[in-house]
Amino acid sequence: MKQEPEDYAWSAFVKDGRTAWAGVRNFAARNNLRAMRKDDTVFYYHSGEDKQIVGIARVAKTAYPDPTATEGDWSCVDLVPVKPLSKPVSLAAIKAEPALKEMKLVKISRLSVTPVTKAEFDRIMELAGTGA
Numbered sequence: 732m733k734q735e736p737e738d739y740a741w742s743a744f745v746k747d748g749r750t751a752w753a754g755v756r757n758f759a760a761r762n763n764l765r766a767m768r769k770d771d772t773v774f775y776y777h778s779g780e781d782k783q784i785v786g787i788a789r790v791a792k793t794a795y796p797d798p799t800a801t802e803g804d805w806s807c808v809d810l811v812p813v814k815p816l817s818k819p820v821s822l823a824a825i826k827a828e829p830a831l832k833e834m835k836l837v838k839i840s841r842l843s844v845t846p847v848t849k850a851e852f853d854r855i856m857e858l859a860g861t862g863a
Contacts, residue, residue: 732788732810733843735779741786744775745812749791752844753799753807760844764806765794773810774847774855776836782822784855787813816859830854 732752734740744750755761767773767790775786792809799807825831831854835845847855 732773733776733778736777736781737779741775741777741812741815744786744788744810745815749809749811751798751807751809753797755797755807755843756800756803756805757842759839760842761804761806763842763844763846764808766846767793767808769793772813772852774852775812777819778843781819783819784816784825784859785819786815789813816861818858818860820855820858824858825855828854828858 739750752764755764769790769792771790773788773790774784775788776784788810790808791811794806794808797805797807799805822836825834826837831837831851834847834851835842836847839845
């Protein structure tokens with residue numbers, strides 16, 4: 732999940748304790764939201780100038796109609812923060828890692844919600860100094 736820290740930083744998410752991930756208006760990102768299951772683990776990525784994965788969240792409620800949508804068939808999910816990464820993992824570090832060259836974050840960089848494979852998740856956790 733990508734978010735500009737000026738709009739909703741990890742620290743604000745932690746303070747809130749839960750949020751509806753609403754406002755997604757891209758069909759591929761919406762479909763990725765709809766594919767999420769309760770208790771799925773989610774990386775929280777600061778886009779904009781930071782460009783780094785900063786934390787781990789969990790899906791608390793699966794896809795439901797986005798209450799911010801005034802038209803169209805849009806969905807959102809509820810997320811809760813789990814923990815910050817010991818060491819944020821920058822986009823530059825991700826791009827430099829051969830094992831992550833096919834990661835959707837790299838291949839489809841404009842998409843705000845992308846899937847992550849188990850192998851990609853494990854490697855990011857290693858880069859963060861946390862391990863899987």
